[in-house]
Amino acid sequence: MTDRREQIIIEAIKVFAAKGYYNSHIADIVDKVRIAKGTFYLYFSSKKDLFLELIRLYQQIFHCEFNLEKYYKKSSDLKGFMEEMLAERFKLHAENRALSVIILREAVAIDQDFTAEYKKMDQHRFDNLKLLYDFLVEKKYINSKNDFEYFACIFVGTLDSIIFRKLVMVEEEFNYLKAVDKVSDYLARTLAN
Amino acid sequence: MTDRREQIIIEAIKVFAAKGYYNSHIADIVDKVRIAKGTFYLYFSSKKDLFLELIRLYQQIFHCEFNLEKYYKKSSDLKGFMEEMLAERFKLHAENRALSVIILREAVAIDQDFTAEYKKMDQHRFDNLKLLYDFLVEKKYINSKNDFEYFACIFVGTLDSIIFRKLVMVEEEFNYLKAVDKVSDYLARTLAN
Amino acid sequence: MTDRREQIIIEAIKVFAAKGYYNSHIADIVDKVRIAKGTFYLYFSSKKDLFLELIRLYQQIFHCEFNLEKYYKKSSDLKGFMEEMLAERFKLHAENRALSVIILREAVAIDQDFTAEYKKMDQHRFDNLKLLYDFLVEKKYINSKNDFEYFACIFVGTLDSIIFRKLVMVEEEFNYLKAVDKVSDYLARTLAN
Amino acid sequence: MTDRREQIIIEAIKVFAAKGYYNSHIADIVDKVRIAKGTFYLYFSSKKDLFLELIRLYQQIFHCEFNLEKYYKKSSDLKGFMEEMLAERFKLHAENRALSVIILREAVAIDQDFTAEYKKMDQHRFDNLKLLYDFLVEKKYINSKNDFEYFACIFVGTLDSIIFRKLVMVEEEFNYLKAVDKVSDYLARTLAN
DNA sequence: GATGAATGAGATTTCATTCAT
DNA sequence: GATGAATGAAATCTCATTCAT
Known part of the structure; x- marks a missing residue:
């Protein structure tokens, strides 16, 4: 299995592409990865941090x-x-x-x-x-x-x-x-x- | 004096250019035009409506x-x-x-x-x-x-x-x-x- | 022609009946009577006053x-x-x-x-x-x-x-x-x- | 302790009974339950939703x-x-x-x-x-x-x-x-x- | 008397982030 | 490491009322 961080990135790309940065919520992403909200913050310090990572x-x-x-x-x-x-x-x-x-x-x-x-x-x-x-x-x-x-x-x-x-x-x-x-x-x- | 609607557009362009759509708030715009918040909504039905107008x-x-x-x-x-x-x-x-x-x-x-x-x-x-x-x-x-x-x-x-x-x-x-x-x-x- | 005050009451009854007190706005009523907002306040001191009048x-x-x-x-x-x-x-x-x-x-x-x-x-x-x-x-x-x-x-x-x-x-x-x-x-x- | 949703309903009934629907605010209810505003929206999608629930x-x-x-x-x-x-x-x-x-x-x-x-x-x-x-x-x-x-x-x-x-x-x-x-x-x- | 542009307090709702478990 | 209930700052928008003309 790919690691958590990578999974988050994969789903985040889909969500951001579909709805745009501001209309995408952490809730959407963690739901798709099937993790809890808190878990997201173990891998990224913020939503912004995630997006910078994508850049x-x-x-x-x-x-x-x-x-x-x-x-x-x-x-x-x-x-x-x-x-x-x-x-x-x-x-x-x-x-x-x-x-x-x-x-x-x-x-x-x-x-x-x-x-x-x-x-x-x-x-x-x-x-x-x-x-x-x-x-x-x-x-x-x-x-x-x-x-x-x-x-x-x-x-x-x-x-x-x-x-x-x-x-x-x-x-x-x-x-x-x-x-x-x-x-x-x-x-x-x-x-x- | 230019009319209200035009004044709002002029200031909105400056604010949006400086801070981006989502980081610009109605409060920023009305402060610059020196009108009350409610006045904005006499001329535009929403923040989105204003942006569409700019497009x-x-x-x-x-x-x-x-x-x-x-x-x-x-x-x-x-x-x-x-x-x-x-x-x-x-x-x-x-x-x-x-x-x-x-x-x-x-x-x-x-x-x-x-x-x-x-x-x-x-x-x-x-x-x-x-x-x-x-x-x-x-x-x-x-x-x-x-x-x-x-x-x-x-x-x-x-x-x-x-x-x-x-x-x-x-x-x-x-x-x-x-x-x-x-x-x-x-x-x-x-x-x- | 009926007098202003009466006209307002007549239209207000229709508007309140159709939409309820809180979903009826002074704007709705004055539009129907074809008077300006300010004119309403020459005849009634407030929306509440109008409703009390209806009671x-x-x-x-x-x-x-x-x-x-x-x-x-x-x-x-x-x-x-x-x-x-x-x-x-x-x-x-x-x-x-x-x-x-x-x-x-x-x-x-x-x-x-x-x-x-x-x-x-x-x-x-x-x-x-x-x-x-x-x-x-x-x-x-x-x-x-x-x-x-x-x-x-x-x-x-x-x-x-x-x-x-x-x-x-x-x-x-x-x-x-x-x-x-x-x-x-x-x-x-x-x-x- | 009763669960959150129930607590909210209990206090909401008191508040609505005392002040009426439109004069009761989410702020009044959450203050009485001693929760944050956002918490209310975890249990009810809107003020209206809560009232329908009471009916x-x-x-x-x-x-x-x-x-x-x-x-x-x-x-x-x-x-x-x-x-x-x-x-x-x-x-x-x-x-x-x-x-x-x-x-x-x-x-x-x-x-x-x-x-x-x-x-x-x-x-x-x-x-x-x-x-x-x-x-x-x-x-x-x-x-x-x-x-x-x-x-x-x-x-x-x-x-x-x-x-x-x-x-x-x-x-x-x-x-x-x-x-x-x-x-x-x-x-x-x-x-x- | 009549107007209607302007007001602004204040309401609902959102959502990234935290932290006790 | 993982969870998810709880947070609360902050945003948009409403609308009765005013007042200069």
């Missing part, structure tokens, strides 16, 4: 370092590189839909502490993107005249927009194969000069 | 029809067109920073009714983008082989990402002139082929 | 002195006497249904001041009943060995019970002719020995 | 099936039967004075939901009275030519009138022995032919 979990899953060499080996051009990368990322979002919904929808809002954690995560994300950017420049996939900041905004903006629309705004399953093709095409064209 | 206000300001012919006349190519358009939009966001912050940060979250209103607004936005898309195709600024949905996602994704980062994530003033130049350049290159 | 109005209509001689002339025995009397009373209730509903349903409840007013009215009612009792004894319609208090309780209890059930508990119109026959029969038999 | 409690106590055989065995005629029955009922009211006051005074008023519950109770009461009526006919204590509806109205009207006057209208203790004698006498005479 950190999201960061671990989605903003760990890119496997740049792997994508490079499997591809022969920028579009191919993008395809590898996006396929991996979109798959991850599809597999962690509820968590993605929570973070994309609410992490930056609600509470100053969440905003702060979100900013930390965003900074981390940009650090990773810088590695990507430098890698692509080094491999001559993109031109170094591209301003990094705007490269990054286009990249995350387009991705987040797609993901947000496919996961948060609609109910149906996210068929990411078509998205991989389209988005990699656009991004390659945009960045490749 | 609608945002839509009115930001998702009214594009002035396509004006941008076209003032420009000679796609980049020029984009510059005109983005300058107007970024200016609007800079001038309505607090409202932008609220909507970009929280409108989709919090409550099912807000999500529903947000979706209506998003649909409206895409309808306007379709007009833009058709206009650009007609004027031969972009190739009709571009898939509209992905055109739209790139467009709104990039814009929202810039705006979100410049308004929500940092405190400093939004110097939109540089952003206009960079983003129009990227979008023109991306969409121009 | 007094009820008393005027229903607990004025019995027309004993008239009933006596028109009848030849106790049952006939009762018939005359009940017909008049039931007719009055049918004609003032909403007011009856309010008083029978709520006058004794809600507020200490109402209870006090109700008790005054009840005392007045019993004073009248004493006149009736003495009259019936004098005319040898009833035996003076009847204890007045219990005579009164049976009389008002039976009447109020019928009226309550016919006016408050059911929606349909009060066909009082049958009630007159049945109740006069019972009362005559009960009291006649 | 149901009254029904359980006062409108459970009559012990007809017992009264019959103990008595030799209709008056004797009535005495047994009334003694038991009046005693019950004397012992549950506050609850009786609340229900007789307010249950039918105040709120549509209370009225609905009251009507259900009244129906139940009449069902029981029908059993009484049939029993009395069967035992030849009363003549079957008596119309049941009016039999019932006389019966409940007289009883309620006495009880209302002895419990609600006056402060002094209800000496029900005299009432038993007088009322049984009247009822027996009324119904016995």
Whole structure:
């Protein structure tokens, strides 16, 4: 059996995704885990603490370092590189839909502490993107005249927009194969000069 | 003197932007407007009603029809067109920073009714983008082989990402002139082929 | 045109009957009379004052002195006497249904001041009943060995019970002719020995 | 110690009887029970819910099936039967004075939901009275030519009138022995032919 | 006399958190 | 470690009444 703490996180993700942070109550979560209210507080110091944990979990899953060499080996051009990368990322979002919904929808809002954690995560994300950017420049996939900041905004903006629309705004399953093709095409064209 | 309802909206935008929806209380708003609690309820039926009003206000300001012919006349190519358009939009966001912050940060979250209103607004936005898309195709600024949905996602994704980062994530003033130049350049290159 | 004060009373009776005292608001009443809120307070000092007025109005209509001689002339025995009397009373209730509903349903409840007013009215009612009792004894319609208090309780209890059930508990119109026959029969038999 | 829910009911009856439903506040009740406000809501979902509970409690106590055989065995005629029955009922009211006051005074008023519950109770009461009526006919204590509806109205009207006057209208203790004698006498005479 | 925008005391209800068992 | 009854601060909202116009 998975441990208590993990069980709580699993159910909390479902509850938060379904009802939003403020409309989700500790009572909802402990009911689903089948533990008493007091038990929750043995593992988390507060509802806020739990949510911050989810932001950190999201960061671990989605903003760990890119496997740049792997994508490079499997591809022969920028579009191919993008395809590898996006396929991996979109798959991850599809597999962690509820968590993605929570973070994309609410992490930056609600509470100053969440905003702060979100900013930390965003900074981390940009650090990773810088590695990507430098890698692509080094491999001559993109031109170094591209301003990094705007490269990054286009990249995350387009991705987040797609993901947000496919996961948060609609109910149906996210068929990411078509998205991989389209988005990699656009991004390659945009960045490749 | 502006009318009561408008006064309440003005202060509510400030309060919500500073503290978030759930951490803002009717008491905070009425204190700032210097009216009694009951007076608030003469103009809005609930806190939720007020927030929905702000979503609608945002839509009115930001998702009214594009002035396509004006941008076209003032420009000679796609980049020029984009510059005109983005300058107007970024200016609007800079001038309505607090409202932008609220909507970009929280409108989709919090409550099912807000999500529903947000979706209506998003649909409206895409309808306007379709007009833009058709206009650009007609004027031969972009190739009709571009898939509209992905055109739209790139467009709104990039814009929202810039705006979100410049308004929500940092405190400093939004110097939109540089952003206009960079983003129009990227979008023109991306969409121009 | 009837005067303002009377108009307010007329509409207030309808509103109180439909929604009960506490769920009826001054706003409901003034809306129906088509006057402003402030105007209400030119004619009544408070919502309570208005309700007390209705209790007094009820008393005027229903607990004025019995027309004993008239009933006596028109009848030849106790049952006939009762018939005359009940017909008049039931007719009055049918004609003032909403007011009856309010008083029978709520006058004794809600507020200490109402209870006090109700008790005054009840005392007045019993004073009248004493006149009736003495009259019936004098005319040898009833035996003076009847204890007045219990005579009164049976009389008002039976009447109020019928009226309550016919006016408050059911929606349909009060066909009082049958009630007159049945109740006069019972009362005559009960009291006649 | 009695359980919490019961404690709340006991104190609520006192508070409602003393001040009326609308002038009684949750704060008054929880203060008397010496619990926190939140605790109240662990046992009742709302103030209304509590009051409905009291109506149901009254029904359980006062409108459970009559012990007809017992009264019959103990008595030799209709008056004797009535005495047994009334003694038991009046005693019950004397012992549950506050609850009786609340229900007789307010249950039918105040709120549509209370009225609905009251009507259900009244129906139940009449069902029981029908059993009484049939029993009395069967035992030849009363003549079957008596119309049941009016039999019932006389019966409940007289009883309620006495009880209302002895419990609600006056402060002094209800000496029900005299009432038993007088009322049984009247009822027996009324119904016995 | 008439108006109706404004008032504000005060009610019900919520729910994260605690702590004795 | 686990429990869950109890807490109570704090929020939203109501509505009779006032008073400047």
